[in-house]
Amino acid sequence: MTAPTAPDLGLFQVLRDDGSTDPATDPFLPQDTLLRMYRELRRVRLLEVRMVALQRQGRVGFYGTCTGQEATPIGVGFAADPGDWVFPALRESAIMLVRGFPLDRYIAQVFGNELDVLKGRQMPSHMSARQVNQVSWSSCIGPQIPQAVGAAWAAKMRRRSMVAIGFMGDGATSQPDFHNAMNFAGVFKVPCVLVCQNNHWSISVPTSRQTSSATLAIKARAYGLPGVRVDGNDLLAVYRATADAAARARDGGGPTFLECVTYRIGAHSTSDDPTRYRSEAEVEEWKKRDPLDRFRRYLVHQGLVDDAHDAQLDAEIGDEISAAIAAVEGRANPPRDSIFDDVYARPPWHLEEQRRELLAGPPAPSHG
């Protein structure tokens, strides 16, 4: 018998390669939940293929995918309560779809047109919506982590039973915001779950050049909070670890740091070519641990899905996405002078002056 490994050095798993689960960790979710999770996995996977294609065709400006990492946002999304708040980074926008945000509105944000709740102001993959308590990422690496801690702190002060979930990548663990947020979370014992998606790369820099710690989870020790290293490609493990951490937070047990070990199968974003810095062999190795395949193996084992089921599901999802794109693309753009709205609660005189100047002046060219 080997000594049990510490949670921040080991790898918390539920799914086994043979399609069974570890009874000690299995959350034993009802079948319809498992099937809904599966649908979300396939939906996010297919959605991102379509979004990248739109970008390649010049129909939208940018997209950052989470391909190969879907299990983490989806697992966390299912574990969160509707009243919980999410502070995502680049690869978790889709968590809002899991939490009930309409797909066409999500896609409208990628186009930035009149149906976009963000009114054309924010980049794709930085989506947010009050409706699902999801706050926009600021593009800068790190600031959302202390913000998640602050939101949790407010919940504690106001005695609300809400948990704040803050996401980050492995690269973000090098920023002061990460360390200080962990420290504050520990000191104020706030109800938050900080989730790091260790996808092994921060653009071109491997995690091994980001830190010399044995794991990322172990960093939590220094701040006095529990750290758990989770198999981020195991949907049920992510779900279980998050649900446990959130339950502890709700009970006044304070924060948890989860390192979800995964891999960025795709490029960093639509402006990246990863062959410049990493080997195809490494990518192939990780494709064997694809979160969708692993979850599917389990569902097949349970007799819940088969090829015919998937073909029908994909066709249905494909139609759903196509319908949403069709409903959204070609809609009018927000008016030019809408840029002056929402800078303040009420525009001060100088913005009204600039609005008049804009409307009286020459039409702005679009970028060539």
Add this chain to the structure above:
Amino acid sequence: MTRLTYREAVRGALRQILASDPRAFLLGEDVGKYGGAYAVSKGLLAELGPAKVRDTPLCESTFVGAGIGAAIGGARPIVEVMTVNFSLLALDQIVNNAATLRHMSGGQVAVPLVVRMATGAGRQLAAQHSHSLENWYAHVPGVKVVAPATPQDARDLLLAAYADPNPVFVFEHVLSYPLEGEVDETSGAAPLGRAIVRRAGTQLTIVAWGGSLPKALAAAEALAAEGVDAAVIDLRTLRPLDLEAIGASVRATRRLLVVDEGWKTGSLAGEIVAQVVETVFFDLDAPPARVCSREVPIPYAAHLEAAALPSVERIVAAGRGVVRG
């Protein structure tokens, strides 16, 4: 002369510095195999080796701070920050430290540091990637700030920044990188603090720099077609300002228009207008004017982004206004 892009010209100057000075090294995020956020250092790691081109962990405050320390320690670091937006995470190191150390150490400590960063909008990357904050840096005593607009200047001003014993901040506009021009690759450093007249003219002085220069030149052409003869001054160095060159031109044309991609309130354009008014007020025939970004976070959608930024059309309209009243 060789035809080079702005990006290649910066890379050429980096290569020359890194290869010739054993103390020099380049550091920042993804500057190695990736070649930098805007592909400026592409190939330099393979050419010059890992001692010369160093990827750091993802932390602006620390790689700038370590750059300051390395400069104090006798190395000659060139720091690349992906964009001015992310340099905000390093502002304490820059404003409270790099800028003050010489003065507050009674002149004992020098920080011969070069920090390069991209600035400006036009690539649909939304507010947190698109701001033009070079005027914040130009506000700070103890640092120098350059904003090269042409491929030749991209080279010559980087060489100048490197040769200077003070911390120098180099702003490269994101839309400048693909610009092409003839570059003399044997040239030396350009003088810091010197503006240059890019277009002679008699009725209006347009002052611009960096990414706004091509717009100012195009506007001057359009104005010429309307019978307005505008001079265009490329500021090149934002701190210290070349008030002499601006004043000389304004004395001749008697009219001033400043183009600045920063926000109008508190802009560098405002500073230039103020200094001109203070020094050549009685030579002015009309109130000076400014074309700046609208005072909003720069939006993502292409037409909204365009609406927020200075455009050729806006510069032409403003120029017409200054000259014709």
